[in-house]
Amino acid sequence: MNLLWTWLSNPENWQGSSGIPVRVAEHLAYSAATLFLAALVGIPLGLWIGHTGRGRVAVVNLVNGVRSVPTLGLLFAAVLVVGPLLGGDIAFLVPSIFVLVLLAIPPILAGAYAGVEGVDPGARDAARGMGMSSMEILFRVEVPCALPLIFSGLRSAALQVVATATLAASVSLGGLGRFLIDGQAYRDYGQMAGGALLVAVLAVLVDLVFAGVQRLVVSPGLSPIRSARRVRTRAQLAANPT
Amino acid sequence: MISFTDVTKVYLGGTTAVGGLSLTAPTGKITVLVGPSGCGKTTSLRMINRMIEPTSGTIEIDGRDTASLNPNELRRGIGYVIQSGGLFPHRTILDNIATVPLLLGWDRAKARTRAHELLERVGLDPVLGKRYPNQLSGGQQQRVGVARALAADPPVMLMDEPFSAVDPVVREQLQDEFLRLQGDLDKTIVFVTHDIDEAMKLGDQVAVMRVGGVLAQLASPAKLLADPHDDFVADFLGRDRGYRALAFAEAPELPLRDEPVVLLGSTVALAAETAAGDRWVLVVDDAGAPLGWSEPERLSGLIDRDHLHRGGTVARIGGSLRAALDAALSSPSRRGVLVADDGRLVGTVRAQDVLSAIERRPAGAVA
Numbered sequence: 051m052n053l054l055w056t057w058l059s060n061p062e063n064w065q066g067s068s069g070i071p072v073r074v075a076e077h078l079a080y081s082a083a084t085l086f087l088a089a090l091v092g093i094p095l096g097l098w099i100g101h102t103g104r105g106r107v108a109v110v111n112l113v114n115g116v117r118s119v120p121t122l123g124l125l126f127a128a129v130l131v132v133g134p135l136l137g138g139d140i141a142f143l144v145p146s147i148f149v150l151v152l153l154a155i156p157p158i159l160a161g162a163y164a165g166v167e168g169v170d171p172g173a174r175d176a177a178r179g180m181g182m183s184s185m186e187i188l189f190r191v192e193v194p195c196a197l198p199l200i201f202s203g204l205r206s207a208a209l210q211v212v213a214t215a216t217l218a219a220s221v222s223l224g225g226l227g228r229f230l231i232d233g234q235a236y237r238d239y240g241q242m243a244g245g246a247l248l249v250a251v252l253a254v255l256v257d258l259v260f261a262g263v264q265r266l267v268v269s270p271g272l273s274p275i276r277s278a279r280r281v282r283t284r285a286q287l288a289a290n291p292t
Numbered sequence: 293m294i295s296f297t298d299v300t301k302v303y304l305g306g307t308t309a310v311g312g313l314s315l316t317a318p319t320g321k322i323t324v325l326v327g328p329s330g331c332g333k334t335t336s337l338r339m340i341n342r343m344i345e346p347t348s349g350t351i352e353i354d355g356r357d358t359a360s361l362n363p364n365e366l367r368r369g370i371g372y373v374i375q376s377g378g379l380f381p382h383r384t385i386l387d388n389i390a391t392v393p394l395l396l397g398w399d400r401a402k403a404r405t406r407a408h409e410l411l412e413r414v415g416l417d418p419v420l421g422k423r424y425p426n427q428l429s430g431g432q433q434q435r436v437g438v439a440r441a442l443a444a445d446p447p448v449m450l451m452d453e454p455f456s457a458v459d460p461v462v463r464e465q466l467q468d469e470f471l472r473l474q475g476d477l478d479k480t481i482v483f484v485t486h487d488i489d490e491a492m493k494l495g496d497q498v499a500v501m502r503v504g505g506v507l508a509q510l511a512s513p514a515k516l517l518a519d520p521h522d523d524f525v526a527d528f529l530g531r532d533r534g535y536r537a538l539a540f541a542e543a544p545e546l547p548l549r550d551e552p553v554v555l556l557g558s559t560v561a562l563a564a565e566t567a568a569g570d571r572w573v574l575v576v577d578d579a580g581a582p583l584g585w586s587e588p589e590r591l592s593g594l595i596d597r598d599h600l601h602r603g604g605t606v607a608r609i610g611g612s613l614r615a616a617l618d619a620a621l622s623s624p625s626r627r628g629v630l631v632a633d634d635g636r637l638v639g640t641v642r643a644q645d646v647l648s649a650i651e652r653r654p655a656g657a658v659a
Binding site: 170171172173174175176177178179180181182183186191194195197268269270271272 | 341343363364365366367368369372374375376377378379380381382383384391392395424425426427437440450
């Protein structure tokens with residue numbers, strides 16, 4: 051505890067190109083790029099599966115298969131294969147992001163297809179019966195109704211990515227993983243603990259940001275808490291528990 | 293007018309859902325498709341707006357073959373109401389109602405005004421407009437479903453068991469309001485139900501279908517009850533057909549008796565005096581509307597609402613023979629209470645007088 055506090059409160063650790071703010075920024079940059087790319091693949095694919103009901107089994111199995119590959123092993127393999135083709139930091143950055151994207155796709159994809167698939171069939175039927183085209187049904191009904199689950203997929207991906215982006219340091223890149231790797235190398239346990247704490251805090255903050263955006267974007271009609279009837283039922287249950 | 297000509301729907305695997313259906317749903321009338329599950333009634337309905345494509349045969353709306361139209365444009369011109377309501381949970385009630393007008397490219401303000409108007413039209417409080425579907429009861433959601441289907445004022449409405457998911461009391465209310473609404477709007481409606489009583493109540497004509505999508509009989513409710521085409525139709529219609537048929541026969545002028553009445557809150561002594569030896573005396577309110585029967589000899593003090601016998605039904609003058617007969621049969625005094633359109637008591641009638649009116653109708657008469 052003391053070591054942790056000593057490390058965190060040392061002003062030197064908060065300055066320079068290897069200080070905490072820079073590492074946090076690097077970490078966020080890796081995570082953001084990863085989530086962006088994963089969402090670019092996972093969301094459209096998930097929406098397509100959910101909307102058409104096609105390819106579900108194939109894609110879901112494939113994605114779960116990828117999930118079971120150990121991330122660290124995959125990272126080293128990717129660096130070995132891709133690294134020589136590229137130069138400098140890029141040789142490590144591309145494989146790192148690639149591996150993180152593979153990690154982030156499954157929850158995002160699952161959220162998107164489960165969200166669309168779970169839309170009330172009555173609402174979908176009514177939309178079609180009122181003359182909406184397939185794309186109108188997708189974007190005016192299915193996607194807005196799927197948003198809560200799309201967000202939950204993104205949030206769980208974000209948590210995993212922020213935690214796992216520490217791996218980038220193991221192939222000589224920056225980010226908060228540096229403190230873990232370097233701390234271990236120098237047996238500086240304060241630094242290791244500090245790095246771990248920062249990762250945890252960052253993950254929570256990122257999740258809070260997503261939660262805030264979710265509140266703004268998701269229709270209040272989809273949140274069960276706002277239901278007057280259910281609130282009343284709960285109040286009644288509280289009043290006379292049976 | 294919607295006409296089916298030899299329409300067949302065979303699903304992959306060879307199940308025939310609809311087999312050679314030919315029928316016409318006249319303009320401005322309610323045509324009810326009724327039958328047991330698997331009779332193809334919903335399939336038939338959904339072929340009208342091409343949610344399901346027929347295997348063969350043609351369906352025309354006002355002479356235009358639906359197969360020649362763009363399906364989405366066709367559907368935007370047809371109101372569609374389904375059993376589960378199918379409201380969009382993420383949109384407010386007003387936005388739900390405004391869906392089709394917005395699809396048709398109306399401007400927002402006009403669509404919202406129209407949505408407001410319809411909210412009131414279907415008997416909902418305007419404050420509900422800003423709520424979301426999950427904040428409404430099942431009956432309210434169904435009303436919104438009807439309002440949404442009416443939004444762009446389509447000449448044709450398709451309704452797939454719209455009232456089956458709500459409880460019987462609410463269902464009856466919705467049916468009555470639906471009939472009142474249709475009285476103003478004169479839409480061409482095709483209505484699917486498995487409930488024969490609902491079919492009889494709502495249909496101008498009723499198509500009874502049997503399993504395999506074959507039309508068993510198409511007729512007015514009165515004609516169906518009086519003259520079922522075969523055993524299947526007769527069984528499906530159920531018991532009490534003679535009695536139920538009276539619902540479609542307007543009562544002729546019945547010999548009314550003046551009924552001595554007392555006001556609610558009168559003394560029991562006054563009631564007993566008014567009854568003049570009879571066991572039962574009718575209690576009315578200040579406006580002259582009957583409230584119920586009271587039995588003075590078993591009471592003391594003042595007559596209040598809790599003491600009234602409420603078993604008797606009340607029939608409207610000019611209503612059906614069934615209502616008049618039922619009023620007489622259900623009354624504890626055996627005198628059926630008849631009221632005017634404004635609810636005021638007009639007089640009472642005995643079952644034997646209603647029966648003689650029934651007897652006087654020509655034999656085999658239908659409605």
